[in-house]
Amino acid sequence: METTVSVEQVSRAFGKKTVLSGVSLHMEKGQIYGLIGPSGAGKTTLVKMMVGMDKPDQGTIEVLRTPMPSLSMLQQIGYMAQSDALYNELTGEENLRFFASMFNMGKTEQKKRIAYAAELVNLTDELKKKVSAYSGGMKRRLSLAIALLHNPPILILDEPTVGIDPELRQSIWAELIRLKGTEQKTIIITTHVMDEAEKCDVLAMVREGRILASGTPVQLKQQYEAENLEAVFLRAGGKES
Numbered sequence: 001m002e003t004t005v006s007v008e009q010v011s012r013a014f015g016k017k018t019v020l021s022g023v024s025l026h027m028e029k030g031q032i033y034g035l036i037g038p039s040g041a042g043k044t045t046l047v048k049m050m051v052g053m054d055k056p057d058q059g060t061i062e063v064l065r066t067p068m069p070s071l072s073m074l075q076q077i078g079y080m081a082q083s084d085a086l087y088n089e090l091t092g093e094e095n096l097r098f099f100a101s102m103f104n105m106g107k108t109e110q111k112k113r114i115a116y117a118a119e120l121v122n123l124t125d126e127l128k129k130k131v132s133a134y135s136g137g138m139k140r141r142l143s144l145a146i147a148l149l150h151n152p153p154i155l156i157l158d159e160p161t162v163g164i165d166p167e168l169r170q171s172i173w174a175e176l177i178r179l180k181g182t183e184q185k186t187i188i189i190t191t192h193v194m195d196e197a198e199k200c201d202v203l204a205m206v207r208e209g210r211i212l213a214s215g216t217p218v219q220l221k222q223q224y225e226a227e228n229l230e231a232v233f234l235r236a237g238g239k240e241s
């Protein structure tokens, strides 16, 4: 086991509102790590700090043993944000080419990676269209393709399958599972969806800026004597009647 992302005692407040309190997590290579929790729990705030877009008030975050934020880590991380950061006036392909050009990739590699990423999210036939003509789901898919483009060892995906139809969602999950296995990527995803949480190797349940419980889905269900993760979540949070 090799820890690739480590979060130690991280706290963050915005004004008087504490959003994360003393969060510690360790993510391993070759693992899908799920952050699950209700809206406003602090998941996006946490992943933004892992990417280096925000800094903890207290505590530290290291990615590949490098303290974050760090510019040199950008090449190592593929980040899919919750809101799409795309160029609407460019086509899907132009967006992909633009982002590919920001990374160290030769022309041939660029072509290959663009074709792979577009195919994975089923956008190959839509690449010549302007992004302004894309649906919300298509934009999400293009954002996911961009996160995968430079073949980074760490993928941080904030609700990657929201607005994506079940069939494509399944094939994206199959690819995430292949990437963590064959390619030994570290994949961190946030989700609200319990059946996606089941597919993660390790889960951290987040509520009100704290980790309620963490472990493999099987461990969590055993520990809380629960039939499913929803029940674990309720029991861990003490909200079950």
Ligand SMILES: Nc1ncnc2c1ncn2[C@@H]1O[C@H](COP(=O)(O)OP(=O)(O)OP(=O)(O)O)[C@@H](O)[C@H]1O
Residues within 6 Å of the ligand: 014, 019, 037, 038, 039, 040, 041, 042, 043, 044, 045, 046, 082
């Ligand atoms: N820049 C900011 N300034 C002020 N408050 C913020 C800021 N960013 C996040 N917050 C607040 O922090 C809390 C946690 O937000 P965050 O987006 O991390 O939650 P989340 O778990 O990702 O929720 P969701 O699943 O809805 O995306 C929310 O109450 C939010 O309003």
